[in-house]
């Protein structure tokens with residue numbers, strides 16, 4: 017990115033988006049199951065590595081992507097938004113009443129760890145039956161009989177196989193789409209968003225199983241909460257987290273220009 021910046025620009029801050037639980041006060045990554053980080057001071061480590069002397073703001077990838085889509089993407093002008101982001105795990109960035117909802121410590125929105133199956137499959141977080149064990153990368157690949165495969169490409173290959181008529185892939189995608197709608201219905205009932213955005217692998221899953229998602233949402237969502245909810249894919253695509261992290265860093269400057 018820096019190559020696109022004019023040479024006389026001044027760097028006033030840096031932002032980084034992390035797949036994990038980030039402490040709001042200081043950006044400490046409390047837990048990132050995907051990378052295995054526990055209590056990792058990624059901001060300080062990056063500053064040292066990059067040799068820069070500016071504040072580094074750290075945010076959760078779903079939170080900052082929601083922030084970006086709300087500020088300048090699909091959810092511009094919407095005050096109540098749920099941005100569901102998936103990679104290996106699943107998380108949500110929640111905008112409620114026009115404000116980011118991140119909870120007391122900054123750890124809110126971990127919707128992937130809503131327990132949906134009592135004593136279900138083991139999750140990366142160490143517990144069992146979390147929503148992401150059904151709709152996350154591993155769950156989808158496992159259901160399709162591809163438990164050894166890993167990564168976004170493996171998922172895209174799976175969606176492609178479903179598209180071409182592979183029965184097992186289609187069944188796995190339909191099942192995961194049903195689970196996606198199930199969780200979204202619960203979230204829609206709780207937060208009454210006007211828009212739900214599906215980002216990352218949730219975008220792929222939503223597009224591959226939109227009928228299942230809508231059907232389950234319609235049967236489990238409360239009619240009043242469903243009245244105005246729109247289902248969307250991100251406008252900023254995979255750049256949402258990058259843009260959101262930069263917005264977050266800039267917000268810090270705006271809030272406290274002298275520091």
Ligand SMILES: [Zn+2]
Pocket residue numbers: 128129139140141142143144146
């Ligand atoms: Zn979990």
